[in-house]
Amino acid sequence: MKFTLHNTDTQSKARAGTVITDHGVIETPIFMPVGTVASVKGVHQKELKEEINPDIILGNTYHLFLRPKTEILKKAGGLHKFMGWDRNILTDSGGYQVYSLSGNRKIKEEGVKFKSHIDGSMHLFTPENVMEIQRVIGADIIMAFDECTPYPCEYNYAKRSMHMTHRWLDRCINHLAKTPFEYDYEQTFFPIVQGSTYKDLRRQSAEYIANAGAEGNAIGGLSVGEPAEEMYGMTEVVCEILPENKPRYLMGVGTPINILENIALGIDMFDCVMPTRNARNGMLFTAHGTINIKNKKWEDDFSPIDEMGTTFVDHEYSKAYLRHLFAANEYLGKQIATIHNLGFYMWLVREARKHIIAGDFRAWKDIMVKQMDKRL
Missing domain, CATH: 3.20.20.105 (Queuine tRNA-ribosyltransferase-like)
Known part of the structure; x- marks a missing residue:
């Protein structure tokens, strides 16, 4: 190595x-x-x-x-x-x-x-x-x-x-x-x-x-x-x-x-195990905070799961559809949430790397921490 x-x-x-x-x-x-x-x-x-x-x-x-x-x-x-x-x-x-x-x-x-x-x-x-x-x-x-x-x-x-x-x-x-x-x-x-x-x-x-x-x-x-x-x-x-x-x-x-x-x-x-385990329980991590997709507030929200997301599931499926899958206990919902969360984690560390190389990691990190510490 x-x-x-x-x-x-x-x-x-x-x-x-x-x-x-x-x-x-x-x-x-x-x-x-x-x-x-x-x-x-x-x-x-x-x-x-x-x-x-x-x-x-x-x-x-x-x-x-x-x-x-x-x-x-x-x-x-x-x-x-x-x-x-x-x-x-x-x-x-x-x-x-x-x-x-x-x-x-x-x-x-x-x-x-x-x-x-x-x-x-x-x-x-x-x-x-x-x-x-x-x-x-x-x-x-x-x-x-x-x-x-x-x-x-x-x-x-x-x-x-x-x-x-x-x-x-x-x-x-x-x-x-x-x-x-x-x-x-x-x-x-x-x-x-x-x-x-x-x-x-x-x-x-x-x-x-x-x-x-x-x-x-x-x-x-x-x-x-x-x-x-x-x-x-x-x-x-x-x-x-x-x-x-x-x-x-x-x-x-x-x-x-x-x-x-x-x-x-x-x-x-x-x-x-957090991104995969929490995904199976309906918790999605995003750059702007965490989403409990089981909440009723997402029932008629037809916006993409995560407009900033890097995986296909973020743009092909809506929050309303993903909530429906969890309500119906369809395993596809857990799979979609897992792909989203893992994609987000990978985006996060790779974005961190970019900012370390650019020399502005500390300022970016402080902003991200405040944003992610929210319940949406």
């Missing part, structure tokens, strides 16, 4: 760069649509490529390990071939999903023993076998196995968890060195900063992760219920330490406003 930093905004720490892997160029800042189980929910790959057009999407180790299982992915030749996607893929290591199982898992130094949410079968994730699983899945960027702490989190627990995440990181790195690439392209490894909402722990973790010398770095354990200002505070602390010449990935974030504010702090990569 090669990362090139092209521009930094003079009024903030926003960056515009490019990441090059064997599956193509990723222009940053970038939002990665979440394709948890080898599918961005509700969207055909053709629509994903032609309408939403992301440089990279995200898959999840935990879910893919359980279904379709690694032996199927290996027979298929990896996740790219299995799902018909010839661009970049990043896989989360499954740490967050294991964290979210709460009562159905036990965390020890060896790893995490958990019960499958599908059939109740028991499994063990260790730093070593998670690296092997990600080799077989074959994503271009793979993540370290970590523990994601909850919010709120007691200081002593956050400290113990952080140190274990660091020990797990060392085990990941050591095992990767002994595990060859599964396919005819290279993979890049990102470690993950933890430390909950404690600045001293975040600094300590960021220094440890920076010293690991990986080609990119991630920030985990945020967007788990903490106030937005705490998220921004932790991101700022970490970005002061992580090297400038490597991409920075803030995991699981977030709203359009969260994304712009974190771009301003120096983040390059994002992922979140």
Whole structure:
């Protein structure tokens, strides 16, 4: 992987760069649509490529390990071939999903023993076998196995968890060195900063992760219920330490406003289920605020879904029609809303990139934040 930093905004720490892997160029800042189980929910790959057009999407180790299982992915030749996607893929290591199982898992130094949410079968994730699983899945960027702490989190627990995440990181790195690439392209490894909402722990973790010398770095354990200002505070602390010449990935974030504010702090990569999950519940994100398309006020509004939208659904369908589809519980409504939201997220990060390069990102960001913080 090669990362090139092209521009930094003079009024903030926003960056515009490019990441090059064997599956193509990723222009940053970038939002990665979440394709948890080898599918961005509700969207055909053709629509994903032609309408939403992301440089990279995200898959999840935990879910893919359980279904379709690694032996199927290996027979298929990896996740790219299995799902018909010839661009970049990043896989989360499954740490967050294991964290979210709460009562159905036990965390020890060896790893995490958990019960499958599908059939109740028991499994063990260790730093070593998670690296092997990600080799077989074959994503271009793979993540370290970590523990994601909850919010709120007691200081002593956050400290113990952080140190274990660091020990797990060392085990990941050591095992990767002994595990060859599964396919005819290279993979890049990102470690993950933890430390909950404690600045001293975040600094300590960021220094440890920076010293690991990986080609990119991630920030985990945020967007788990903490106030937005705490998220921004932790991101700022970490970005002061992580090297400038490597991409920075803030995991699981977030709203359009969260994304712009974190771009301003120096983040390059994002992922979140929010645009797809909220779409399925009738919430549309736009440059002028959010729309609850289920509201009666849209019943006879025959204007396009979003006149500023970049996808075909924004102009071919009206708000009234989309509201009708949700009222009738037609799945097409969820698909239209999903394409719209993902298209908007991609527009947002690409517009941010343009303004970083033009040198007026900070002023544009402040205007956008005010506009988007409205209920239409």
